[in-house]
Amino acid sequence: RRQLDINVIGLASTVRVALPALRETGGRIGLVGSVMAYVSVPGTAAYAASKAAVRAIGDALHLELVGTGVSSTLLQPGFVESDIARVDNAGVLDLTRPETRPTAVMWSGARAANVMLNALHKRQRELVFTGHGRLVTRLARHIPGLLYSMMAGPLASAVGAGRPSSAR
Template identity: 55%
Template structure:
């Protein structure tokens, strides 16, 4: 399905971005790998090549619009086109809404919402040429109240809204938009502080018994991208929580309150 396809992944240095790169590599894709940490991207690239894929490291901080624009130019210069763009870069600000500073809100929304939107903006002309796909990575948090991580939940609700809007705005262009909302998946997101700094030894507070391994999650995400799903929600627990949040909000508030 993805043999020789040009796939650009932001947030590719760790977590879901890294493991999606591995899955695409197994299918013979040509990858453009973006994130802030070049040393980590180089590690991912080495594994991508060992799995049969090709790759290009394109360091990029989605907080900086010029870096997004330059990343797209570098990919086009190297490969000549982009078939799939996966706007995966993101992190989660922790704290009750009453305690969050303006700077914490700004960073949360700048990375998870504005960075994602600008990733699409600069990739779009090339996706239109290739009749390709934009993939937005949201979260089951979009459907639920999020005590202690309300800024993160708000950012993912915005991602969902952007995706729903694009699915209308892109009609007739040949460009597909897929929005993926993962449930609990093992990743570094809970180990990054409110300033975006990774702390590898931090314990993940999410329930371990509900957590999917990252490689398993990446496999189902790649399948959803291949099928050009409009909205894809996983894990099993994530789907249940999303359903409750959409159809029984009072129960969702009670349930999340008990879990918090």
């Protein structure tokens, strides 16, 4: 519930409040989604669902804003350095929790901010970024069976093959 409240309801409410001023100035809206909007892995269903909703809002908003002078950019990052993996389901930060995401493919926050600002400046409709993020979304869009086959082995052994997350 918390994921949807923050990532979907919070985003939609903020856009609704900001739109009148943006229409006056021909401003830009950046919606932060995630590569997880395209692919979900064990333990991430609520987060992935919330980011899929952000993607749907972004697609609709882009069309709704045609001709208004306001642009909407859907920003879909892969792994970016942050404390997201150290926040529990109640929203409590625990700096002792280990980083579970692959740091070798992670972008710095500064690098991510630069490419996002550039996309907003160019008024791009969508930006999927980080190398692995682009690869995963392309596979998910065009050959999802291959992507899930590639992920199934490593994920099954990592989370306990055949056991739903509620059983762990």
